Amino acid sequence: MTAVERLEAAVRALESCREFGMLVPEVRVNLVYAPEGVKDPAGVLGVDGRITVVAGMPKAAGPVRPGVSDHMARLVIETRKQDASIHAGLNFRWNEAIMAFVESYCRERGLALGCIDRSAEPRELVGRERGSTAWKVAKLVETSGGRIPPVFQESRGWGKEPLFFLVGADPEVVAERAIDIARGFAASRLAGQRQPD
Helix, strand or coil: CCHHHHHHHHEEEEEHHHHHHHHHHCHHHHHHEECCCCCCCCHHHHEEECEEEEEEEEECCCCCEEEEHHHHHHHHHHHHCCCCCCCCCEECCCCHHHHHHHHHHHHCCCEEEEECCCCCCCCCHHHHHHHHCCHHHHHHHHHHHCCCCCCEEEEEEEEEEEEEEEEEEHHHHHHHHHHHHHHHHHHHHHHHHCCCC
16 A cells, blocks of 8 residues: 555545544644655645535545645654654644543543643744744653653644644554544533433
8 A cells, every 4th residue: 555545545534434523623634644754744645625524524625645734744744853653643623622531531541642832832933834843842742751642732822723633653543543532522422411410
């Protein structure tokens, strides 16, 4: 299977999961893959136009291509400088309810959950395009015991939506974790609605 085919398979898995639509943020989702040897965003594969929601289902706006992601591509490249096993990444929606579920999900599975506090971002980086990725990853490593956790959040920043991120070695594994979180979150909300007052 080629790198493009691997990412396409992961995107199809996300598209087939209705519950994942609940995790699509305002900025939409991108799932990216940096094959071995790629060191520049131009070589990182992503979904052209990102993943949005159409008729309640996640839907890729365009095909998988290299060079179509900026933020997620730079994030994966920067995290790979700390952990060479990371090749794939995905962003998803943050809110208080999702945060509570993700904390529980990570605790139950023994997964580290990291946090990037954008309120601590140096003034000279605030609002600067493409200027903060290295700082964010350095802060993440500093606050996560010297490593990149597989799940982390980024708080709200100047003009920035708070988000969750998943990273891993393979796009299909990252997509599977996103689907697992989405289905678990949807089930927890349904169970909460069934609770008597």
